Amino acid sequence: MHHVILGAGPAGVLAAETLRKQDTNAKITILGAEDEPPYSRMAIPYLLSGQIDEEGTYLRQDAGHYKNHGIEVTRARAGALDAKHKKIALEDGGEVQYDRLLIATGASPVRPPVEGLDLPGVHSCWTLEDARAILDLAQKGDHVVLMGAGFIGSIILEALVSRGVKLSAVEKEDRMVPRMMDQTASGMLKRWWEEHGVNVLTGTQIKQITRGEDRLDVSLSSGKSLRAKLVVVAAGVASNTGFLKGSGVDTDAGVKVDGFLRTSANHVYAAGDVAQAKDFSTGEFSVLAIQPVAADHGRIAAQNMAGRETPHRGSLNMNVLAALGLVSSSFGAWDGIKGGDNAAMCDADAYRYLRLEFDGDRLAGVQAVGFTDHIGVARGLIETKLRLGRWKDVLMKSPERLAEAYVACAQGIR
């Protein structure tokens, strides 16, 4: 049995390791398009802030890890898939035959149609190669413009600030992290960053970037313009499905998969940022491009590839964001569900906010700013659909007693 995995990110690596646990004899090959050992994109911000070197971003720290587990990691980019003959054509020639295939090719940053995004000095922050360019350009005191202050943009924001650059963040929507937190929470975040010297421009679009003599000029929809040595683009990502055209694998926003992470083609599975899989909260199939989902997908897809039927019941959307000491997070249906109750506590001066959303007497979503203790219980409560009973009334009055409610319900103290 030859298992081939396209993609050397967390989904691919977790899948390979799971396959090895399930089957000691199978041949396992990971094909990765980048010229690096398997690494974590989400460790890049810590490389930028100088906390780790490149090796610190590697998914496995033991250099012999893959070899020791009989996992072959090869540098190769898949160019096309022939699912009928179970063959992958590689971009630089050659082909690979598989018995089971996992598509774990992740996503790539999108480039909005703005003039000047192809100029030197404009970079995404997605790969180690991007990181090297940013490390080179973003020196203390330099003017840097960040395009996009969504979740990933906001993570990059912190890394850039910690490099001591003069930063402006431009977000076209009316608030930061619009898909992670509500107006109250993101308003706190914006105020926090402004207090830390970041120029945050929400409701503002970058119209054009032009190259001046020794700098970039960034024109904004407000009519103003910013000068910059570096522009970092974090304007969203799209799943890497291009090579699947005509392959018989159905795609939409990502690769379409069923409740076992199987694609429309026999013996072909998908996981991670490239997969359009079930969202636990909405029940819909959408791309949840986050690390814990990539890990869970990788593991579940591999179980199924190895013949151990394992349903994917849906992944929970969850994010945690650090902003120089201010930690925020959100889980599941953080913006509420139709007809559900909610409870919130807010102390804006202390940068503390907690909002709970309920579905009957079950927890459906959480947003937290300035709360970190035992925050994982939010996931536990949402995913187990544990009935809160009278603890719901407690939480309606005192949302901060969330962990207590969880332990009590699990222990039968009702």
Next chain:
Amino acid sequence: MQKALVIDPVKCTGCKQCELACSYVKEGEFNPAKSRIRVFDFHQDARFVPYTCTQCAEAWCQSACPVDAITTNERGVKEVHDALCVGCKVCTIACPFGTVNYNASTGKVIKCDECGGDPACVKACPTQAIVYVDVEQAGFEKMKHWAKRTDAGAQASH
């Protein structure tokens, strides 16, 4: 012989010696806020529940870690390696039990590591509400039962 922490909340009197012992051994200070074990106090119901990591076989914290900073030692315990941890906190939201916490003063995460096989909380507990016993013992079944009751999305741990 594999050992495990077994907690019997019924025996807990809420003295919180375990929290003090844990924070002292792990952080060098008596500070329950930095303890890896926490006693939940349900005084209205006259119940106390000591609560800490149950060392999942397939641990969400470990698989979600982007930089290999959480590994399984020979005792099955999930350990955080400070030198590798970047403080991204993804494990703190991935753990459905909420037993991995962020320590703002170090910028790293903390969780129970059973003190390398000699847990301080066990020694500090005056009523044997927390014991460290061979996993084959009956008590372990109880703990598994507890873990199951609180088991979130069992899907990934199959």
